[in-house]
Amino acid sequence: MGQLFSRGEEPLAVVNGSSDKSLWSRNLEHILQERSTQYKDKPAVIFPWQGVQLSFRELHDRAITVAESLLRAGVHHGDCIGIMAGNRYEYLEAFVGGGLIGCRVLVLNNTYRPWELEQALNRTECRILFLAPTIGSRSLIDHVNLLDNTSNRSSLPSLSQIVFFGDSPIGLTFKHQNYDEFKKMGVDVCECEYSRPIVQPGDIASFQLTSGTTGEPKVAMLSHLSMLNNARFVGQRLSISSNDVICCPPPLFHCFGLVMGFLAGVIQGATVVFPSDHFNPSETVDSVLKHKCTTLLGVPTMFIAELEMLQSRNQSINTVEKGLIAGSTISQTLIGRLNKGLGLTYMAIAYGMTETAPVSFMSAIDDALNKRTETVGRVMPHTRAKIIDSRGRTVRREERGELCVSGYGLQKGYLNNEEKTREVMKLDKEGVLWMHTGDECIIDKDGYCRVTGRIKDIIIRGGENIFPAEIEERLISHPLISEASVVGLQDSKYGEVVACFLKSPLSEGDRPKTAEIQDWVKSVMSRSKSPQYVFWVGTGGICEDFPKTGSGKHQKHLLREIGNRNI
Structure with missing residues (x-):
């Protein structure tokens, strides 16, 4: 694992996650099949705004239908399919269905403008796009019109059709179907054996576009192995069990909603509630109350909006036991407000990035309060992290520097972008591949990580x-x-x-x-x-x-x- 002490036995800022539990070498179908057999008719996901509840068995069966429909539409192992929609049940069916046959599922930011959508589809050579005509009150008709105008194939030569979640717009010349029509292609054979491609755990499961806060977004390539193991470890550190009901407002196009919400819940046998297609504090509060949610996920701004909604209604919640925040630490003041307004007794902080599938550090239930408010916890299992200075040398504990992460969670690189991949993924002298995060951090004497900001900020x-x-x-x-x-x-x-x-x-x-x-x-x-x-x-x-x-x-x-x- 390398030398951890130098200069008078002073510890270096290197930490190694536990390896007590072996990494899974499984694909998404292995997990869904196991959970379908284990939990059968227990609710896996609930979408109150659609009035839809799917059991573990129904989710698996519906995904098989989508998988067969994709095969009949000419999609093969390794092809890309895209999804641009809010949090809805069809999204999960399409994501899992694609995963069953080895598709690389492109999860598209639902705030993308039409030209950003076109660019992403072109760069990933997307074959089929699943698209919602609206997200909340926002119409995507401009996106549809742009795609329809490219039906001469010059701009999007790989895209064969659009599948609409809901009614198809009138007058389109581009090949299209609504979702129910598309699924009918797989209904006749969903109950019998058919030849599905063999999907390896190391195969790419998802194309995730980086947020692109500066410059052009890059396409991170995440495998079944990395996403499933990360979801598993997040659920374990949050102490999620099959008795939990998780409320998940974060979007499915982001690793928070998809990996830390949906996949973590499925793996642990919990029920995951998606209260609305885009974040709505009122519908989130309603969902927590109606379904007696025990766990609540979100970024700080979501929790603040939910508290303000409860205050305006003069309501309180008493079922939520734990929460998970990503992207930021949380003040003791806000923890106090969450405890009072939500009854929330434990808040975990998760840190990571899309390129690490995503979580590298996370706090735990038994961490001291100051560690949960001032740090992002300790390194995750089967993950290694270090802090380096501007010359690439590992610094000592309590010293600032750039955080680098290694382990199973690393992306397979940026799609068709070797230059950018080499900029952030580098081999050290021992032959270990590290992701250079661009975050300035400190690892303290107890192994907890404190994020002090983006180096560029x-x-x-x-x-x-x-x-x-x-x-x-x-x-x-x-x-x-x-x-x-x-x-x-x-x-x-x-x-x-x-x-x-x-x-x-x-x-x-x-x-x-x-x-x-x-x-x-x-x-x-x-x-x-x-x-x-x-x-x-x-x-x-x-x-x-x-x-x-x-x-x-x-x-x-x-x-x-x-x-x-x-x-």
């Missing part, structure tokens, strides 16, 4: 490195601030200075003054870290809401643009 003020995440943690601990994002803005004297974008549950006139915010930060941090500029987000603020990716992350490059235009 570090603010350099007069030669001093300032880490936004630290300031954001302080701001969020203010009782009148519900959301915060810190960026560096241009400055003629210092090069960059600190600016913060804040959201508050209070109305415009009742929000804290700039001086109060500055003093709040200065009371525990140096003056240089106190925000020179304070912008409010929301009614009467600099913008209506934080610009976000489809998975809910703040787009800091856009915040910097907004801030620089307004100073």
Whole structure:
């Protein structure tokens, strides 16, 4: 495993996950078949907004029907199929059905504009696109029209047809079917043996497009083995059992919803509830209450919106025992609010990236409170992590540097992009392949990881490195601030200075003054870290809401643009 101590036996920032339990060498069908036999008619997934509930057996049987329909449509092992839709039962049937025959399932960000959809389909040589005509109140007719205009095959030569979840738009010239018609092709043979391709655990299960907060999104290639084992370990660390009912508002196009929600639930025999096709705090609260959910997933902004919804209704929830947050640590203040409003006694933090399928670090139930609020937990099983400096040398514990991750979860690279793959996936002198995350982190003496920010987001003020995440943690601990994002803005004297974008549950006139915010930060941090500029987000603020990716992350490059235009 390499030398872990040097320079007077001081520990280096290298950690190795447990290997007590062997990695699974299985594909998606192995898991679905086992769970279908084990849990039979127990609800596997519930979609309240569609009025649909599928048992483990029904999910498996329906997926087999989709798989046979795909084969009859001329799709083969290794071909790509795409899905662009909100969280709906057809999404899961198509994803699993594709997996049963070795398709590479492209899960498309449901916020994509028409040209982004066309680009993604072209780059992945997608054969069949499953498409919802609407997501929430948003129509995708412009996306449909663009695809219809490319029916001369010059732009999308691989795309053979579109399958609509719901009614097909009128007047299309491109080959298309609605979902029910498509599935009829596989109904006649779904109960008998037919020749399905052999799917290996190492085969690619999914094409996942990176969020693309800067530059063109890349297509990460994730295998059955990496996604299923990651989902398994997430469920175990969260102590999910077959008695749990998981409420999963995060989108299925993101690893949070697909791996940490759906697959983790299926593997552990739990029931997973998808309250709406896109995040809706009211429908989420309704689903938790109706189905007595024991576990709630989300990013911090989702939990805050749910708390505000409960407060506006003068309601409370008492069934939720545990939660899982991804993408950010959580303040003790917010944990207190979640405990009071949701009855939530345990909150886990998960850290990872699409390219690692996704979770590399995660907190556990028995972790101390400060470890659950200040860190992203310890390394996951069968995963190795280290912190390196700018010259590639492993640093010591408690020192900052870039986090690198190795193990089973690593992507198979970026599709048709060897240059970008080589930039982030590098072999060390021992021949170990590492994913360079681009995140600046610290591994403490106990092996817990603290994310201090994206390396590219570090603010350099007069030669001093300032880490936004630290300031954001302080701001969020203010009782009148519900959301915060810190960026560096241009400055003629210092090069960059600190600016913060804040959201508050209070109305415009009742929000804290700039001086109060500055003093709040200065009371525990140096003056240089106190925000020179304070912008409010929301009614009467600099913008209506934080610009976000489809998975809910703040787009800091856009915040910097907004801030620089307004100073």
